[in-house]
């Protein structure tokens with residue numbers, strides 16, 4: 001875990017405050033009509049076939065933790081597993097203004113802002129955006145393919161609340177295949193080395209596909225740790241509708257098989273994922289989806305219900321929270337969610353302490369001092 005004690009303390013305070021005193025307007029259930037005449041409509045089981053199904057245990061605890069802010073969808077790459085360049089093809093040249101980005105952060109007030117896209121380092125006002133978010137006390141995770149870090153590093157000042165989060169899906173050969181261009185791994189590594197040498201915080205994020213070799217990932221993380229990279233995130237890929245190549249995605253069973261023995265095998269690796277989420281990936285514990293914990297804002301507005309599925313875009317964060325039928329999503333509620341175990345849907349559940357065990361306090365303590 002690579003965050004400072006004061007950052008962790010303020011995150012814990014924010015979570016505790018919202019758990020004990022959740023905003024009442026955000027906790028109301030949105031009832032949806034079941035339209036049996038439309039054969040293409042997703043069947044929401046909560047109010048359709050099983051109206052008596054019990055409410056979600058967190059129904060009175062909805063609040064945002066991480067804002068996924070997408071200032072633009074343009075990218076210099078066309079990664080195989082990326083849905084953004086496909087789903088937002090018609091608005092790919094459009095960008096949010098700096099004011100719109102900051103308004104979104106102020107509106108939802110999530111303590112963590114992950115700036116993604118697209119490739120955010122192509123956004124001309126990114127340095128000003130980062131500075132303004134840090135001034136607001138946000139923890140900023142700048143998600144990038146790493147190719148522009150070395151070139152543009154001088155535009156940013158190192159800060160405990162700023163992380164360059166570099167996308168790496170394997171060692172050189174396989175990463176370059178995943179991003180569909182040779183030389184990307186080398187540039188990303190150059191960026192990581194330059195940022196570390198300049199005193200910046202750097203972490204990585206990795207998506208695990210059907211073909212991913214877990215031994216290769218272990219080799220990659222061990223290599224990154226010799227460069228003093230501050231932490232790593234990992235998530236199984238999810239075959240949502242915006243991505244064409246279905247072959248690379250895993251079912252829930254595939255994921256559990258892929259992650260069997262993960263925590264033991266990767267015990268020396270410093271993950272930013274919470275240990276509870278990693279137990280979930282191994283099948284050691286069940287977690288519900290809490291997509292409201294990780295809202296997404298982009299050129300079309302607030303994307304509901306989650307980073308992956310788009311059933312609507314809302315003009316305001318308030319509308320996203322109050323008009324989305326949250327209970328209709330998640331494993332067992334919507335067929336599109338059945339194989340989803342991605343971190344943006346389930347990491348907030350771990351952080352919020354859902355399905356917690358008494359040992360979790362010690363597990364988290366070990367994670368924090370790792």
Ligand code: SF4
Nearest residue numbers: 289306329337340345
């Ligand atoms: S389970 Fe949650 S995060 Fe995953 S696709 Fe469904 S709503 Fe989105």
